[in-house]
Amino acid sequence: xxxxxxxxxxxxxxxxxxxxxxxxxxxxxxxxxxxxxxxxxxxxxxxxxxxxxxxxxxxxxxxxxxxxxxxxxxxxxxxxxxxxxxxxxxxxxxxxxxxxxxxxxxxxxxxxxxxxxxxxxxxxxxxxxxxxxxxxxxxxxxxxxxxxxxxxxxxxxxxxxxxxxxxxxxxxxxxxxxxxxxxxxxxxxxxxxxxxxxxxxxxxxxxxxxxxxxxxxxxxxxxxxxxxxxxxxxxxxxxxxxxxxxxxxxxx
Amino acid sequence: xxxxxxxxxxxxxxxxxxxxxxxxxxxxxxxxxxxxxxxxxxxxxxxxxxxxxxxxxxxxxxxxxxxxxxxxxxxxxxxxxxxxxxxxxxxxxxxxxxxxxxxxxxxxx
Numbered sequence: 001x002x003x004x005x006x007x008x009x010x011x012x013x014x015x016x017x018x019x020x021x022x023x024x025x026x027x028x029x030x031x032x033x034x035x036x037x038x039x040x041x042x043x044x045x046x047x048x049x050x051x052x053x054x055x056x057x058x059x060x061x062x063x064x065x066x067x068x069x070x071x072x073x074x075x076x077x078x079x080x081x082x083x084x085x086x087x088x089x090x091x092x093x094x095x096x097x098x099x100x101x102x103x104x105x106x107x108x109x110x111x112x113x114x115x116x117x118x119x120x121x122x123x124x125x126x127x128x129x130x131x132x133x134x135x136x137x138x139x140x141x142x143x144x145x146x147x148x149x150x151x152x153x154x155x156x157x158x159x160x161x162x163x164x165x166x167x168x169x170x171x172x173x174x175x176x177x178x179x180x181x182x183x184x185x186x187x188x189x190x191x192x193x194x195x196x197x198x199x200x201x202x203x204x205x206x207x208x209x210x211x212x213x214x215x216x217x218x219x220x221x222x223x224x225x226x227x228x229x230x231x232x233x234x235x236x237x238x239x240x241x242x243x244x245x246x247x248x249x250x251x252x
Numbered sequence: 253x254x255x256x257x258x259x260x261x262x263x264x265x266x267x268x269x270x271x272x273x274x275x276x277x278x279x280x281x282x283x284x285x286x287x288x289x290x291x292x293x294x295x296x297x298x299x300x301x302x303x304x305x306x307x308x309x310x311x312x313x314x315x316x317x318x319x320x321x322x323x324x325x326x327x328x329x330x331x332x333x334x335x336x337x338x339x340x341x342x343x344x345x346x347x348x349x350x351x352x353x354x355x356x357x358x359x360x361x
Contacts, residue, residue, distance in 0.1 A: 072319040073336045074345055122314070124321065125332060125347070136345070136352045152347075154321050154334065155314060185336075191317055 026121055026156040027190045028068060029203030034196035036179070037187040046139040046182035049079065055086075055174045056198035058167040062215065065093075065175060066117065066161035066197040069127060074183030075136045075152035076194055078127075078160075079143035081177035085168065085218075092173075092218055093162055098129060098147040106131045110210050111149065111160070117206040119156030126158040127151030143178040157195070161202060166218040173198070271315060272296035274337050279357035282341075289326070292342070292357050296320070305333075 034054035044050065056063075065083055069076050079098065082091040094113035095101075101112050109116055111129050118126060125136075130150035133141040137150035149160060167173070175196055187193055197203045272295075279292040294303040294310070301313040305324045313322035321334045331348035342357040 072316050072321070073334050073343075122312075124312075124314075125334070134352070136347050138352060152334070155316075188317075191319055 026070065026119055028070065028157045028193065028195050029119070029197070029205050031197060031199065031203060032068070032195035033198050034175075035189065036194040037189040037192075041187050043184050043186050044179075044181040046180060046184070047141075049077070049140065049143045049178040049180045051176060051178050053174060053176045054196050055172055057172050058169050060200040061167050061169060062163065062165045063167055063198055063200050064161050064163045064202050065173075066159040066203060067177065068157045068159040068195045068197065068203070069151035069153055070157045070190060070193055071125075071152045071181065071183065072154055072191040073185060074181065074192075075125075075150055077130070077137045077140035077143075077148055077150055077180045077182070078194075079145075079148035079178045082175070083162075083164070084174050084176075085220075086172040086174060092164055092216060094213070094216060097143075097145050098149060099145045101129045101131075101147040103131065105129050106147070107135070113162070113213055115161045115163070115212040116209045117159045117161060117202055118153075118209055119158070119205060120207050121156040122154065123156070123158070124154040125152040127153065127160065137182065139182045140180045157190075157206075159197070159203070159206065161197075162213070163215040164218050165215045166220070168220060271318060271320070271337075275301075275320065275335075275342070278360040279342055280360050282356045282358055285353075287351070288346075288353070288355055289324075292344075294342075 033056050034052065036052070039052060040050065067078060067081065069078070081093055081096045083093050084091055095111070098111055105112070106129050108129055109126060127149055129147060130137050131147050135150060136152055137148070142148040151158065175198070179194060181192070183192060185192055202208070276295050279294065281288055281290045281292070289305045292303070292305050294301055296315055299315050301310055301315065301320055301322050303310050308324050308326060310322040310324055314320065319334070319336050321332065324331050324333065326348065329349045331346060331351070334345040335342055340359070344355045344357065346353050346355055
């Protein structure tokens with residue numbers, strides 16, 4: 001009995017010492033709709049991007065879509081994202097490939113058209129706009145174009161987001177993006193992972209940095225059948241106009 | 253019960269000491285890049301590190317699982333080093349003004 005008490009006390013002491021040691025193990029916010037460590041647990045080849053797809057059903061007319069990163073030993077490269085309503089090919093994201101960025105904001109945390117959030121812990125190596133084959137993501141460079149996002153957030157997850165107004169409640173929206181990682185290590189939550197969030201609010205426990213961009217007003221895409229009907233009505237109108245002009249005039 | 257508790261205690265102590273045991277000590281850079289740091293002295297203290305790189309003290313630092321990171325001021329600028337043990341060597345990703353590269357350090361016997 002005494003032995004058990006001694007061992008239990010020793011365990012409590014070890015755990016008490018170990019817990020502060022885990023203080024840096026920042027877990028991601030809850031509620032992700034995509035977890036890279038599950039979708040692609042293997043290591044990446046740094047120079048080869050992989051495309052990922054996920055989706056969500058809008059539960060409100062206004063929602064946020066966020067891409068979150070934490071890469072303790074190395075860096076993620078992220079490029080060419082899209083958010084589309086099912087049945088439409090229109091990309092709702094502003095500057096989805098970071099090509100509105102310029103040489104002047106390379107190395108900054110503020111990509112044109114995107115909002116940013118962090119978990120309120122040390123922000124070492126949070127994401128930056130990157131260009132070409134330079135910087136910490138030199139081994140990948142952009143997927144296409146000149147600019148991309150390079151993220152090696154060490155202690156907390158940091159996120160890129162855009163807010164959409166005018167979504168159709170109940171409609172399905174597809175999210176795609178291209179990603180690679182230069183650690184050579186397998187993905188592991190929480191140290192090397194990338195997650196996607198979609199919802200009426202930003203992920204719990206995060207705080208925005210910088211000035212958030214204005215929400216994107218989504219216009220409901222006109223379905224193909226409606227376009228055909230409109231085209232038919234227009235053609236009929238033109239035909240009737242043509243007939244009226246060419247009708248024989250009485251008493252002329 | 254006795255065995256379970258003992259093994260729990262042993263594994264807890266071992267995991268706590270694991271990174272410290274493999275990282276603590278003197279390390280020397282492989283290669284001869286002129287501007288690269290040459291010597292690393294490092295010690296793990298629970299969730300942070302202490303030590304020096306080419307005589308310059310480690311400033312901020314952290315440890316998470318098998319990974320660690322630290323800052324050193326070199327030539328007046330903050331340099332970030334992200335590290336892990338790979339094949340018995342320390343692999344460090346160096347990130348500073350106009351410098352982004354991977355360095356390998358071997359243990360000094």
